Amino acid sequence: MDIQSDLVVIGGGLSGLVAGTVAAQAGLETLLLRKGQSATAYSSGAIDVIGYLPEAVEPFSSPPEGLAAIAGLYPLHPYSIVGYDESVTSENVTDTILEKTRLAIDWLKTHLEPSISPLVGDFNVNTYPITVFGTKKPTCLIQKTMDHQDLELRDDSVLLFVGFSGYPDFNPAAAAKTYLEDRLALEGPPRKVGHCFINIAPFGKSYNLSSIEIAKHLDHEGSIDRLAALLKEQVDQVGATHVAFPPILGIRKAVQNIARLQEYTGATIFELLGIPPSIPGQRLQRSMEETFTTAGGKLLIGFEATSCIKKENQIQVIVAKTQRRQVKIEAKAFILSTGKFIGGGITGDETGFRENIFNLMTVTRDYHTARDLIPSRFTNRLAISPSGQPVQYCGLSVDPRFRPINEDGIEWAENLFAAGAILAGYNYSVEKSGLGVAITTGYYAAQNAIALVKEAV
Numbered sequence: 108m109d110i111q112s113d114l115v116v117i118g119g120g121l122s123g124l125v126a127g128t129v130a131a132q133a134g135l136e137t138l139l140l141r142k143g144q145s146a147t148a149y150s151s152g153a154i155d156v157i158g159y160l161p162e163a164v165e166p167f168s169s170p171p172e173g174l175a176a177i178a179g180l181y182p183l184h185p186y187s188i189v190g191y192d193e194s195v196t197s198e199n200v201t202d203t204i205l206e207k208t209r210l211a212i213d214w215l216k217t218h219l220e221p222s223i224s225p226l227v228g229d230f231n232v233n234t235y236p237i238t239v240f241g242t243k244k245p246t247c248l249i250q251k252t253m254d255h256q257d258l259e260l261r262d263d264s265v266l267l268f269v270g271f272s273g274y275p276d277f278n279p280a281a282a283a284k285t286y287l288e289d290r291l292a293l294e295g296p297p298r299k300v301g302h303c304f305i306n307i308a309p310f311g312k313s314y315n316l317s318s319i320e321i322a323k324h325l326d327h328e329g330s331i332d333r334l335a336a337l338l339k340e341q342v343d344q345v346g347a348t349h350v351a352f353p354p355i356l357g358i359r360k361a362v363q364n365i366a367r368l369q370e371y372t373g374a375t376i377f378e379l380l381g382i383p384p385s386i387p388g389q390r391l392q393r394s395m396e397e398t399f400t401t402a403g404g405k406l407l408i409g410f411e412a413t414s415c416i417k418k419e420n421q422i423q424v425i426v427a428k429t430q431r432r433q434v435k436i437e438a439k440a441f442i443l444s445t446g447k448f449i450g451g452g453i454t455g456d457e458t459g460f461r462e463n464i465f466n467l468m469t470v471t472r473d474y475h476t477a478r479d480l481i482p483s484r485f486t487n488r489l490a491i492s493p494s495g496q497p498v499q500y501c502g503l504s505v506d507p508r509f510r511p512i513n514e515d516g517i518e519w520a521e522n523l524f525a526a527g528a529i530l531a532g533y534n535y536s537v538e539k540s541g542l543g544v545a546i547t548t549g550y551y552a553a554q555n556a557i558a559l560v561k562e563a564v
């Protein structure tokens with residue numbers, strides 16, 4: 108055997124990294140394979156737990172309110188599965204889901220505190236950060252850099268949206284207009300909102316700058332001071348108390364950069380919630396990779412799991428390939444966290460929906476097999492619909508221990524657990540639940556894998 112380990116986590120998005128960290132901290136020798144980029148790195152980097160019920164227009168005021176509704180209405184939703192436990196009775200299942208989800212979300216918040224993407228927010232309330240479009244979105248935890256603090260509480264607040272010359276992905280004028288209209292309709296502060304552009308290109312005229320170029324530039328020594336000097340002129344001109352930037356104020360140094368801008372200008376500086384390519388998503392990805400390796404986990408980047416050797420009801424070996432070689436990895440337990448269509452865990456084409464490594468059964472929202480379902484016949488013609496796209500619900504059906512099951516409802520392998528976006532039964536984009544499900548299911552899939560490995564010793 109090329110490599111041996113207690114646990115192999117396949118997939119390095121948030122669900123896999125949470126699962127791997129929990130297992131490594133419990134003393135398991137843990138290996139994590141990641142073939143490429145993840146949906147996690149494309150996300151806005153704000154942790155949604157639950158924002159809406161599918162088809163609802165009004166958001167939930169808090170994750171506990173949303174989770175209670177999910178528990179009552181969708182017994183096979185990944186959050187509901189967290190509540191299935193031998194010790195839980197039907198009377199306390201909702202409380203169990205709330206408490207177990209709270210524990211997992213708080214775990215993440217605590218672990219990211221010393222990282223490059225510390226989080227703020229409270230499990231008991233949804234918060235409403237401002238997006239790059241000037242709209243608001245319900246979410247649970249935001250990166251500290253996205254906190255607009257007392258902007259909407261102070262009667263005298265003045266907000267300035269700042270864009271960068273040559274950076275086409277953010278239109279500060281449009282964002283300012285949308286946001287101001289919203290605030291006027293609500294009759295709340297700020298009542299004065301402006302916008303401006305700043306030219307930070309080090310070599311004169313700039314065009315088509317990307318998020319990553321600007322973020323990397325701002326991580327360099329000295330470049331934030333130049334931005335601070337240019338910003339101060341604009342802040343003083345309009346008397347801005349708060350300044351909103353697109354979320355590109357540095358990759359590793361965003362928190363320090365914001366502190367420096369605040370110190371220099373006297374205004375509260377924050378980042379808006381963005382769209383891909385997402386610098387805060389990349390910060391979250393990097394922070395969790397560092398958390399995982401600090402916990403003692405081994406990260407193998409560029410390793411794609413392709414198949415397995417299974418004996419009776421146990422996976423014994425995973426076969427993975429890199430550009431140069433093939434490796435066989437033996438372990439006692441495995442966690443599958445390969446994501447959905449973006450991560451690469453599931454593919455949908457004219458032959459149906461496939462799980463790509465083990466050929467596990469995929470199911471629809473109604474838990475019918477999706478193996479022979481053709482995606483084009485399963486697509487909502489209305490691209491933007493309140494119920495979202497049905498394909499987003501496709502994924503793996505699991506037992507109460509998060510083990511994928513087959514057509515007979517029996518686990519496919521005793522030692523294979525699944526977590527994150529690969530699971531069926533939820534639609535992150537309409538619910539606003541993506542990273543919350545990834546954290547919670549990663550956390551509890553790991554607990555189940557740890558119990559199995561420790562039992563076997």
Ligand SMILES: Cc1cc2nc3c(=O)[nH]c(=O)nc-3n(C[C@H](O)[C@H](O)[C@H](O)COP(=O)(O)OP(=O)(O)OC[C@H]3O[C@@H](n4cnc5c(N)ncnc54)[C@H](O)[C@@H]3O)c2cc1C
Nearest residue numbers: 118119120122142143146147155412446450527528541542
């Ligand atoms: C554009 C966009 C914006 C979003 N914004 C938000 C947001 O603001 N808030 C929020 O809460 N959620 C958001 N989401 C949803 C959220 O990002 C996902 O639900 C979540 O990241 C899923 O995490 P995951 O770990 O399950 O999967 P992923 O993050 O997709 O990770 C899957 C991993 O598996 C690896 N992999 C796949 N196949 C193999 C293989 N064979 N071998 C080895 N590795 C493999 C991939 O390389 C990747 O590392 C957004 C999603 C998108 C696409």
